Amino acid sequence: GAGVSQSPRYKVAKRGQDVALRCDPISGHVSLFWYQQALGQGPEFLTYFQNEAQLDKSGLPSDRFFAERPEGSVSTLKIQRTQQEDSAVYLCASSLGTATYEQYFGPGTRLTVT
């Protein structure tokens, strides 16, 4: 079956623009995670959904960041009024449920804010 997919793969935004990043998890996966990975760093947790419920958003760096998963499948990470420090790769991962350790990562969206 298909893995986790993300779109767009690359996004260039001018500072101040709003962007929306999409994640399609593996079909049937209950849990969905968003991470931000800056160049040369490890992924940093942003937010977590179990089905449509956002259970943890402690990693969102500011109120410009917003994520949703309204039907418990596809998720969108929205960044309003982008800043240069938002430039990073945004990774989405999904896992089957509460009894699994493995999170499967998508290919990421590379966001560049100019």
Next chain:
Amino acid sequence: QKEVEQNSGPLSVPEGAIASLNCTYSDRGSQSFFWYRQYSGKSPELIMFIYSNGDKEDGRFTAQLNKASQYVSLLIRDSQPSDSATYLCAAQMNRDDKIIFGKGTRLHILP
């Protein structure tokens, strides 16, 4: 602040030798530990997870966990050039919880 610490490297190892990657974590409550491999420009892929003290072997890979010392390691036997990548150590409090990643160690296998 929960942290996972790794030496950034690069760690250079001759082909065929054993590569040893190390990691420490700050939160004693961490229960599960992971090693991910990330090739340049690609997303992380899980190599191994471990949650009990001791060793866990899978093919050429052995993960080691010492909870008393808050230390995790990954050994790669018979290193191959294809093992050249960044290796991310990660810790998790509970199943299905967020994962805290280290910054990664760049491994370079010398042909």
